[in-house]
Amino acid sequence: MKTYNKINKLFILFSIFSLASCSDNLDVDNVNTPTQDAFYKSASDFTVGLNGCYSTLRAPIAYEWMLTEVRSDNTYLNNYGTTNPQNLQIISNDVFEAPSFDLFIEQYWATTYTSIRSINGLTDALGATYNQSTGTIDYAATAATFPLSTAERKRIAGEASFMRAYHYFNLVRTYGGVFLLDKIVTPDEALLLSRSTSADIYKFIIADLKNAKDNCTTAKYLATAGTGGAATKWAAEALLAKVYLTLGQKTDAIPLLTDVISASGHSLITAGTTPYADVFSATNELNAEILFAIRFKSGSLGYGSSLSNLFSSTTDQKITGLVYPTGTRGGYNNPTPELYTSYATNDTRRTFNIKTKTATPASSQLFWSGKHNIAVASLNDSELDCPVLRYSDVLLMYCEAVGVYNTTTFAYLTQVHNRSVPTAITAASVSTQATYEKAVANERRWEFAMENQRWFDLLRFTTTMPTVNAKAVMKSHFALMSTYYTQFNNPYTTAQLEAKVDNPKFDLSPIPNVEIVTNTKNPITQNTGY
Amino acid sequence: MASYRTDGSSLFGVGNKWGGFPAVSAGWVVSKENFLANVTAINRLALRASYGAVGNNGIDSFLYQSTLNSSNYVSGIGNGTVSTGLANLASVYSNKDITWERTFSTNLGFDLSLFKSRLNLNIDVFNSNTEKLLLENSALLITGSSSIITNAGSMNNRGFEVELSTVNVKTKDFTWSTDFNISQAKNKITELGDKTSLISPTIDGRNGLNNYAIVGQPLISYFGYKTDGVWNSTADINAAKLNGLTSTLTGDLVEGGLKIVDTNGDKVIDTKDRVILGNPYPDFTWGITNNLRYKNLDLNFTLQGVVGGELINGDVNYNEIKERVTNYMGNRWVSPSNPGDGKTPYLTNGVNPLFTDAAVEDATYFTLREVALGYSFDASKLKLSTLRLSLTGQNLFFVNNKDYRGINIEARTATSSALTDGYQRGAFPIQKTVLFGVEIGF
Numbered sequence: 001m002k003t004y005n006k007i008n009k010l011f012i013l014f015s016i017f018s019l020a021s022c023s024d025n026l027d028v029d030n031v032n033t034p035t036q037d038a039f040y041k042s043a044s045d046f047t048v049g050l051n052g053c054y055s056t057l058r059a060p061i062a063y064e065w066m067l068t069e070v071r072s073d074n075t076y077l078n079n080y081g082t083t084n085p086q087n088l089q090i091i092s093n094d095v096f097e098a099p100s101f102d103l104f105i106e107q108y109w110a111t112t113y114t115s116i117r118s119i120n121g122l123t124d125a126l127g128a129t130y131n132q133s134t135g136t137i138d139y140a141a142t143a144a145t146f147p148l149s150t151a152e153r154k155r156i157a158g159e160a161s162f163m164r165a166y167h168y169f170n171l172v173r174t175y176g177g178v179f180l181l182d183k184i185v186t187p188d189e190a191l192l193l194s195r196s197t198s199a200d201i202y203k204f205i206i207a208d209l210k211n212a213k214d215n216c217t218t219a220k221y222l223a224t225a226g227t228g229g230a231a232t233k234w235a236a237e238a239l240l241a242k243v244y245l246t247l248g249q250k251t252d253a254i255p256l257l258t259d260v261i262s263a264s265g266h267s268l269i270t271a272g273t274t275p276y277a278d279v280f281s282a283t284n285e286l287n288a289e290i291l292f293a294i295r296f297k298s299g300s301l302g303y304g305s306s307l308s309n310l311f312s313s314t315t316d317q318k319i320t321g322l323v324y325p326t327g328t329r330g331g332y333n334n335p336t337p338e339l340y341t342s343y344a345t346n347d348t349r350r351t352f353n354i355k356t357k358t359a360t361p362a363s364s365q366l367f368w369s370g371k372h373n374i375a376v377a378s379l380n381d382s383e384l385d386c387p388v389l390r391y392s393d394v395l396l397m398y399c400e401a402v403g404v405y406n407t408t409t410f411a412y413l414t415q416v417h418n419r420s421v422p423t424a425i426t427a428a429s430v431s432t433q434a435t436y437e438k439a440v441a442n443e444r445r446w447e448f449a450m451e452n453q454r455w456f457d458l459l460r461f462t463t464t465m466p467t468v469n470a471k472a473v474m475k476s477h478f479a480l481m482s483t484y485y486t487q488f489n490n491p492y493t494t495a496q497l498e499a500k501v502d503n504p505k506f507d508l509s510p511i512p513n514v515e516i517v518t519n520t521k522n523p524i525t526q527n528t529g530y
Numbered sequence: 531m532a533s534y535r536t537d538g539s540s541l542f543g544v545g546n547k548w549g550g551f552p553a554v555s556a557g558w559v560v561s562k563e564n565f566l567a568n569v570t571a572i573n574r575l576a577l578r579a580s581y582g583a584v585g586n587n588g589i590d591s592f593l594y595q596s597t598l599n600s601s602n603y604v605s606g607i608g609n610g611t612v613s614t615g616l617a618n619l620a621s622v623y624s625n626k627d628i629t630w631e632r633t634f635s636t637n638l639g640f641d642l643s644l645f646k647s648r649l650n651l652n653i654d655v656f657n658s659n660t661e662k663l664l665l666e667n668s669a670l671l672i673t674g675s676s677s678i679i680t681n682a683g684s685m686n687n688r689g690f691e692v693e694l695s696t697v698n699v700k701t702k703d704f705t706w707s708t709d710f711n712i713s714q715a716k717n718k719i720t721e722l723g724d725k726t727s728l729i730s731p732t733i734d735g736r737n738g739l740n741n742y743a744i745v746g747q748p749l750i751s752y753f754g755y756k757t758d759g760v761w762n763s764t765a766d767i768n769a770a771k772l773n774g775l776t777s778t779l780t781g782d783l784v785e786g787g788l789k790i791v792d793t794n795g796d797k798v799i800d801t802k803d804r805v806i807l808g809n810p811y812p813d814f815t816w817g818i819t820n821n822l823r824y825k826n827l828d829l830n831f832t833l834q835g836v837v838g839g840e841l842i843n844g845d846v847n848y849n850e851i852k853e854r855v856t857n858y859m860g861n862r863w864v865s866p867s868n869p870g871d872g873k874t875p876y877l878t879n880g881v882n883p884l885f886t887d888a889a890v891e892d893a894t895y896f897t898l899r900e901v902a903l904g905y906s907f908d909a910s911k912l913k914l915s916t917l918r919l920s921l922t923g924q925n926l927f928f929v930n931n932k933d934y935r936g937i938n939i940e941a942r943t944a945t946s947s948a949l950t951d952g953y954q955r956g957a958f959p960i961q962k963t964v965l966f967g968v969e970i971g972f
Contacts, residue, residue, distance in 0.1 A: 036596035036618050051615030055601040099781075101738040110671040118601075118617040179672045187623050187669035187678045202880055228605040285609055295604040301612060303604065358887060419854030513738055514676075517670045517801065530778070 018517065021253045029224055036184070037407070040125035043147040044154050054229075055161055055303075056115035057294045060170070062306050064192055064452050065109040065333050067509055073477035074445070075199060077364050078334040090332060094222045094493065100510035100530050106141035107442075109175065109512050112167050119164045120183050122415050126209070128157035128221035131183040135203045137161055160216030162239070163229035165208035166388070167470050169243060172201040173456050176508045176527055180204055195511075205243055211361075212236035221288055226285075229385075233430070234264035235292035236411030238389045241397055248463040253401040257394055266291055267389045274419045279346045279390070282374055282383040290343035291389035296382060307372035307379050311450075322355040322368050327379025330444030335367045338480040349420045353449045370448040385449060392416045400464050404437045416443055459507075471501040504529030511522050531555050539587045542629050547915045549630030549695045553582030578639035586631040589664055593679045602710070622666065622905055623675035631681065633660040648697045653674040657688040659720070664734065666947040668729040675774040677731050677947075684747060685721035689715035705823045712816040719745050730949030734844055741949050744806070750951055752807040754841055755883035756791040760875050763866035781886065786876030788886055810942075810952030813838030817899075828904045835896030843936050844943070844955030846889040851956070857935035871963035891933045895940075898927035909971070916971035924963040 019245040036524050038501045040098045046249055069075040070093050077090040096426070098105055110515045119221045124150075127140035136261075148156070171178045180196040182204070213236040221234070237260050241253040260266065279289050286293065294306035308323075314331040316324050323357065335354045344352035355373070357366040402409050411429055417425050444457055458470040478485070478497035485492050502507070510530035516523075532554040538547045547875040560566060561575040572888075601617035604610035635658035642651045662681035669678040722728060723747050730741040742753040744923040761767050764785050775792065777783050777799035782790060793803045845851040845858065852858040861871035875888070876929040904920040930939045941957030 008952065031599040033599060036598055039616070048614050048616050050604070050783055051603040051613050052598070052601040052605040052617030053615075055615045056619070058619050099779075108673070110676065114619060114674040115617075121618060128547045181672060185673055187667075187673050187675070190670040193672070224607070227609060228607065229603075230605070282609070297604045297609065303602065303612070316840075353532065372945055399678060432812065437686075501704045512671065513801075514668070514732060514740075515670055515672070518670050519806070520727065523567075 015183070034092050036121050041147070043152070046122070046126070046152075047146060048361045049125070050156050051119070051122065053115070053119045053122055053160060056111075056118050057163060058167070058296065058303070058305075059111035059115065060108050060167075060214060061294055062310070063104045064113065064170070064342050065307070065310075065450070066090065066093050066104040067108055069333055069454040070449055070456040071096070071191070071509075073288045073336060073474060074339050074449055074454045075369070076336050076481070077270065077334045077403065078484075079331070091210045095497065096503055097500070100503075100516065102510075104511075106512035106514060109171075109515075110146065112171060113181075115162060115441070116181060117184055117240060119160050119167075121179060122160045123157060123164070124183050126153055126157045126160070128153075128160070130204060130207060131352075132200070132203070135207045137207055146152050154215040155217065158212045158236070159231045159258060161208035161234050162212035165205045165236075165239065165243075168201055168205045168208075169239070169246075172198055172205070172372055173246070174509050175511055177201055178511075191519055194522060202243065202247060206240065209236050209240040209243065213240060220263070222265065223288060229293065229295050231292060232264075234260050234266060235389055238394050240398070241394075241401065244396060245401060245464050246460050250403060250464065254357065255396065256473065257398040257401060259397065260391075260394050261289070264291070265392070268334040268391055268395075268415060268418055274348065274352075276349050278289035278373060280352075280384065285325055285383075285385050289391045290385070291391065291394070293385040293387045295385045298376060298381045298383035300381060304378075305372070305384055305386065306375055306380035306382070307386070308374050308384065309380050311369040311372055313368050317357050317366070318358050319355050319368065321351070322369060323373055323375045325379075325382065327376070331368070333369050335369055335449065335475070336481060337365060337367060338477055338485065339445070339449060340367060342442065344421055344423065347421045347446060349446050349449070356421075384520050390448075390451075392447050393453075394443075396440060398449065399440045400444075400461075403437075403465065404433065405431050413439060413443060416447055420446075434467045437461075437467045438440035441465060441468040471506065471509075474501045474506075476510075531657070533582075535614045537630070537948075540588050541589055541591060543626045545954075546594070546627065546629035549585045549632060551583040551585055551589075551632065553580070555582070560855045571644055572639060572642075573645075574643040576639075576641040578637070578641070579728045581635070582635045583632050586633070586664060589628070589761060590622070590677055593622060593624055594626050594628055594748050596620065605785035607798045607911075619672065620674075621676050623669050623678040624674055625679050628664065628681055629662060631660060631662050631664040635659075648700070650693075652691075652693045653751055654691045656790065658686070659683045659685065664890050665728060665743065665949060668731055682725075682728055682743075683745075684720045685717055686720050687717045688711065688717060698869070700704050701754055705821075707821045709819045710817070712814055714814050715747050715811070717811065719743055719747060719749060721745060730950065731945075731947050733842075733945065733950050733953050734943060734955060739842075739953075741805075743950065744847040745950055747806065748811050749808045750891055750949055751809050752810075752840065752885075752952065754804050754807050754887065754890075755806065756787075756793055756803075756805055757888055758790045758791050759789055759872045759930045760863045760869065761785050761787055761789050762863070762869050763864075764870070773797075777842050784888055785866065788875050788888060792888065808840030810841065810893070811839050812836045812893065826906045826908070828906070830900070831901040833896060834898045834899045835894075837894050839893040840890050840952070841934075841939070841942070842885075842953045843889050843934075844953060845936055848955065855935075881896050891935065893930045893934070893939060895934075896923055896929055898923075901926060914972060915968060916969055918967075918969040920965075920967040920969070922963075922965040922967065924965075926964075928960055928962075 013243040040049060041246055058396040070090055076094050079087055081114055088489060127142055128137050129140065131138045134162050177195045177198045178201060179193050180201060200275045212231060213233055216231050216233045216236055218233045219223060235255040246251040254320040259379045269278050269287055269289050272278055278284050279287060308325045309327055310330040311333045312325055312329045313319065314329050340350065340354050340356065353370050355368045359365050372384055373386050374382050393414055399409040410430065430436045441461055445454055458473055462470045479494060482494035482497065486498055508527045510527050511524060516526060534552045535549045552816065555901045557576060557578045559576045561572050566572060566575065596618060597620065598616040598621040599618060603615045604613050605613045607621040633657055638655045640653040661684045663683050663685055665680060666677045667681040667682055668673050693711045695707065696709045722743065722952050726745050728743040733739045742751045743749055746753050762785065767783050767785060774797040776797065779799055782799055790799050790803065792799055793805050814837045817832060819830065819832045822829045859874065862874040863870045863876045877909055900922065902920060902922040904918055907916040907917040909915060934955065936957065937959040938957040940953060941954045943953050944954055
């Protein structure tokens with residue numbers, strides 16, 4: 001029996017302690033990688049940053065073929081009828097039905113903008129800014145401590161401008177008026193941006209290319225010294241000429257092309273028994289014909305190209321001339337039978353570009369890309385550079401810019417044609433406007449097959465060489481290909497295929513769906529038809 | 531008892547490294563009070579209460595700085611040589627403002643033990659508020675990154691846990707005891723700064739499949755198109771079109787394809803028609819364990835279950851799986867005169883790759899998680915310390931709700947973001963195991 005009064009045994013114990021250590025211990029800077037904001041200090045930092053920008057040009061290449069070659073009449077999927085999601089994706093791109101969440105459409109966009117971010121970081125550090133009202137790249141006054149000479153500063157800015165223009169030219173032709181970013185934007189800032197007009201994007205591209213033309217190296221091409229793969233005045237002029245052609249400004253393109261032809265030191269490879277193949281040889285990189293290439297390197301460094309693996313046959317089909325790189329192979333980007341038959345049978349470019357497995361009936365014949373095809377020791381580790389601008393491109397752009405048959409254009413056309421085909425072009429066969437335009441268009445198709453040119457060429461020809469109409473070409477392509485598209489279950493009929501060219505989706509790829517759904521603050525306008 | 535601690539973390543930038551975490555707790559053992567001293571049936575009766583803050587800094591290093599990555603290029607004639615380069619390749623955009631996420635929890639507890647501990651009951655109720663949630667939010671790709679880490683908002687968690695253990699029979703030869711537990715945890719986003727919703731990174735590389743975090747909803751909401759069976763015939767579609775229905779979605783409005791509901795009633799099927807389709811959080815989880823012993827023979831078994839919650843079954847959108855598993859395709863639409871169950875679309879028709887409720891399945895299940903039968907011999911006669919035979923089975927009995935078509939309802943694809951939970955594809959099946967064991971101790 002307890003007699004004590006109740007004593008509440010509710011105990012509350014206080015013990016206050018705090019752990020506070022020296023704050024400095026936690027200010028850890030990442031010793032492995034510098035930060036974007038504090039990186040550019042010494043002259044060598046700018047070279048390292050510039051190299052980094054060049055390196056980011058590689059990533060989009062793994063996706064570009066889908067949006068250019070597959071979309072065009074050059075390549076398709078020779079495994080039509082499959083239900084494998086990746087294959088269905090190729091078919092949908094081939095017939096202008098790719099949805100806005102297509103992985104290639106998204107990743108091409110994403111990798112391109114990742115590259116643009118680094119380029120903008122570099123131009124920002126250089127104090128080179130885009131002036132939208134004047135359409136020029138302006139150089140801000142620098143502090144006395146700025147580590148670069150004026151000439152070095154402008155050269156690096158010129159090369160950065162070249163890369164940025166290359167990206168925006170690809171973006172505007174693929175997606176239309178995109179987001180114009182001339183500096184790094186944060187995710188919060190990005191949500192407030194709207195798409196620019198195509199005209200404003202082209203103005204930006206031209207400003208960048210003029211800056212590149214004026215400030216990149218003017219050194220002539222030399223096999224022994226070369227330009228090391230950096231963007232040159234000649235590459236900038238050639239790209240600017242292509243931009244002008246795309247805008248229909250032929251007369252602005254001609255002097256640029258003339259300058260490259262007469263003063264750059266670049267030339268066609270004509271020596272040897274296989275000059276065309278030599279242009280793309282791994283032992284002949286940065287040859288006289290290459291104005292600009294995106295450079296890859298094998299050796300398991302992480303800088304190899306995936307194209308050899310992506311395009312070679314998935315299984316060893318014992319095909320003459322096709323090599324089977326180590327590792328998974330995609331079997332994608334198959335040249336169309338229609339491209340194959342469009343070549344003259346004695347055209348050495350056909351032999352190099354297209355590897356075939358003959359079969360009966362002809363509709364079961366299979367084709368693979370010989371371009372980008374090389375043995376590799378490990379997966380996605382091809383040595384082959386990806387050419388962006390070649391001298392033959394400059395010659396044929398000149399033919400396109402002048403737009404009519406004359407002795408100079410005929411000479412340039414002949415130069416490209418006769419290098420690869422034993423039967424020379426006759427003047428009579430290209431003397432009318434229609435035959436001339438068809439000859440130039442075809443020569444470009446044969447010369448640049450699987451170099452991601454054809455789709456943009458077709459769109460441009462509608463402006464520059466109106467007798468070659470992109471929609472008419474694609475309609476005829478579908479008609480020629482109908483047996484290949486209709487031989488399986490659930491097929492497209494020829495009429496359905498031909499109708500695809502009148503779909504508004506023909507003109508542009510969609511803005512990636514993820515962008516549309518992410519921006520709920522300032523809704524992004526999607527392209528027509530999507 | 532009360533405490534206060536401050537923690538610093540190098541994962542955050544200058545000015546944001548330190549977080550303060552106070553805590554206070556109190557308990558009252560009522561059964562020790564005089565007024566209960568004579569109540570012999572009560573062994574223990576206690577009340578507990580606590581309030582405190584804990585921090586979370588579970589993110590990757592250096593997300594507060596925009597670091598540059600090694601990005602070398604090739605320069606020089608011929609094949610060239612590697613020259614050092616750096617570029618900003620970060621897929622998660624840096625955010626210098628990120629700091630500790632803090633959770634302030636209130637817990638109330640009740641402990642009761644009766645009849646010489648033959649019956650024990652513990653009840654815990656909790657209510658917590660988390661502020662400055664560390665979440666990976668999707669960023670526009672034009673920034674160069676696909677997401678950004680943010681202290682995005684606040685969240686409330688509340689729920690309870692009940693544990694009841696009883697000794698049902700206790701004699702010399704036979705004992706039987708039972709443990710039962712049931713718990714519920716509900717969470718709700720209370721604010722997201724100036725936003726009303728966040729979008730998770732893309733799940734499993736499937737474009738268009740993103741979870742949403744929406745104010746007033748649980749942390750994760752599945753967000754996609756609601757469907758109402760399958761378009762049976764072109765005549766049905768034409769009738770709907772005559773009525774004004776159009777669609778901006780690729781492959782929509784085909785016979786044998788999913789019929790997407792025009793949820794906003796504007797007669798246009800587009801991204802605005804997406805709605806919340808579920809969440810990964812169960813209503814309850816429960817478990818019962820029984821331990822029985824008769825002389826040297828013992829038997830234990832555990833039943834476990836989850837009630838409510840949904841999962842996203844990614845296999846529904848993969849032809850390789852669908853082609854081979856009748857669960858997905860057995861009752862599919864084949865033709866207007868052979869429409870199947872009216873819910874399953876034809877293999878390649880319709881809006882197959884979009885995220886619709888056709889991929890959302892109820893995650894309710896229960897299982898006989900473990901059953902163990904053992905016999906212990908009188909080992910001393912054999913000059914051993916122990917000799918025991920046992921037979922154990924796991925997952926011998928597993929009941930999924932009838933919605934579920936996959937092979938492992940518990941599987942979730944591991945992801946890095948807190949917002950991408952609830953998704954499964956190509957999981958390893960649930961394993962049934964039977965083990966026979968002999969235990970000999972010397």
